[in-house]
Amino acid sequence: MTILTEAQAKAILDKVIAFSTADETIAQLAGGTQGNVRFARNDISTSGIVDDTDLVVQVAFGKRVGTATINQFDDASLERVVRRAEDLAKLAPENPEFMPAVQKQTYTPTNTYSESTAALTAEARAKIAEASIAPCRDKGLIAAGYLEDGTTFFAHANSNGNFGYQASTGADYTCTVRTEDGRGSGWVGTNVQDVATFDAGKDVQIAMRKAAASVEAQALEPGKYTVILEPAAAAGLISFMMNFFDARSADEGRSFLSKQGGGNKIGEQIMDSRVNIYTDPWNPVVPVLPWDGEGLPRERTKIIDAGKVANLEYSRYWASKQGKPETAGWGNVIMEGGTKSTADLIAGTERGILVTRTWYIRMVDPQTVLLTGLTRDGTFYIENGQLKYPIKNFRFNESPVIMLNNIDELGRAVRVKADEGSSMMLPPMKLRDFTFTSLSDAV
Numbered sequence: 001m002t003i004l005t006e007a008q009a010k011a012i013l014d015k016v017i018a019f020s021t022a023d024e025t026i027a028q029l030a031g032g033t034q035g036n037v038r039f040a041r042n043d044i045s046t047s048g049i050v051d052d053t054d055l056v057v058q059v060a061f062g063k064r065v066g067t068a069t070i071n072q073f074d075d076a077s078l079e080r081v082v083r084r085a086e087d088l089a090k091l092a093p094e095n096p097e098f099m100p101a102v103q104k105q106t107y108t109p110t111n112t113y114s115e116s117t118a119a120l121t122a123e124a125r126a127k128i129a130e131a132s133i134a135p136c137r138d139k140g141l142i143a144a145g146y147l148e149d150g151t152t153f154f155a156h157a158n159s160n161g162n163f164g165y166q167a168s169t170g171a172d173y174t175c176t177v178r179t180e181d182g183r184g185s186g187w188v189g190t191n192v193q194d195v196a197t198f199d200a201g202k203d204v205q206i207a208m209r210k211a212a213a214s215v216e217a218q219a220l221e222p223g224k225y226t227v228i229l230e231p232a233a234a235a236g237l238i239s240f241m242m243n244f245f246d247a248r249s250a251d252e253g254r255s256f257l258s259k260q261g262g263g264n265k266i267g268e269q270i271m272d273s274r275v276n277i278y279t280d281p282w283n284p285v286v287p288v289l290p291w292d293g294e295g296l297p298r299e300r301t302k303i304i305d306a307g308k309v310a311n312l313e314y315s316r317y318w319a320s321k322q323g324k325p326e327t328a329g330w331g332n333v334i335m336e337g338g339t340k341s342t343a344d345l346i347a348g349t350e351r352g353i354l355v356t357r358t359w360y361i362r363m364v365d366p367q368t369v370l371l372t373g374l375t376r377d378g379t380f381y382i383e384n385g386q387l388k389y390p391i392k393n394f395r396f397n398e399s400p401v402i403m404l405n406n407i408d409e410l411g412r413a414v415r416v417k418a419d420e421g422s423s424m425m426l427p428p429m430k431l432r433d434f435t436f437t438s439l440s441d442a443v
Helices: 006-019 075-091 122-138 200-213 231-242 247-251 316-322 342-347
Strands: 024-040 043-061 064-070 141-158 163-179 185-192 223-229 277-279 301-305 333-335 351-365 370-383 386-390 394-398 407-410 414-417 423-426 429-439
Touching: 006 024, 006 043, 006 075, 006 141, 006 163, 024 122, 043 075, 043 122, 064 075, 122 141, 122 163, 122 200, 141 200, 163 200, 185 200, 185 351, 185 370, 185 414, 200 370, 223 231, 223 342, 231 333, 231 351, 231 370, 231 414, 231 423, 247 316, 342 386, 351 429
Parallel strands: 223 351, 333 423
Antiparallel strands: 024 043, 024 141, 043 064, 141 163, 163 185, 223 429, 277 301, 277 333, 351 370, 370 386, 370 394, 394 429, 407 429, 414 423
């Protein structure tokens, strides 16, 4: 099914609400077209398009909730999915944390749609792959990568009269370049809303330079080093940390934001005063839908203000239980930085390590957000403002909370993709005393 217009989506959702006999009904309609191309060993290997639309209906009789899903939208199918949800609700036990559907809301649209991304064709994807492959082939390097783009819509309605509709686009590109002997590796990743702002031929040059320069990697002793984390390297660590900015887990003692004796650390200084993190659905670089999964309107919200905890996410249930205002779930994360590029930070570093990418990150201790993972695809020793030589990759054990207390300098923030898919803006970071625990043979 093609992207539904607002009128088409509303007509379907209105029918669903009308068919229901439950105390309340929530209906969500989401769909889109996802295109992709994959290349490996300097050749396109797969290409495809996935087109899908789904309707989710949730009904409630008192605190008994039932949910059903369907991807057929004729009247008979719509009535059938409503009845199925109602039957399930009548069989379900009461949900002690049930919250009624939100009342009618007002949403301010965000600029999440790009015509150039929506118009991307299979031929255009092939040209992006070729722009990545051709320069590598010419230099005796081997490219492997993946481009995925999507045009989606999301609409929701409930029996209280609330309704929202918006279309979005996005594209995610990664490319790993290896030397023919496999001893050198470079990587580049780009996440954009508008593919017109993306140049694969330019981006792949970064990965090519790192691949060629990372041959003959030398071993350094594990220990604490000054590091420069490129934004993509920082993203995995910061996104892990942001999962803990939930009021309930903090209040219940399950988070690094839990206070001894109960409560949370709102208002407390936990990081360097240069750390400012916020969410803003209208940010022109990383716009997101103006509502969360519950239908609450999102707002520009400070999360960390000059190193202090400014706000946590309060779910509707937990806000009600704690007597706090409910907050919409954050859709993006933006960390302020300075004006310098990664190259500028390198030029100002006497001795340190440049980390291109962090990989296979896992939790060690949730109370301190201690994480472990590996560096990959271009790790270099810095001496007197220059990349002196490539070094073997490390395993690290580090907490993003601790590292954001060890800031030497922050660069200019750029758009990056977090591991779970959400968009972020992060700066490159020059940090003291980053802990590397052992060497890795991976390139």
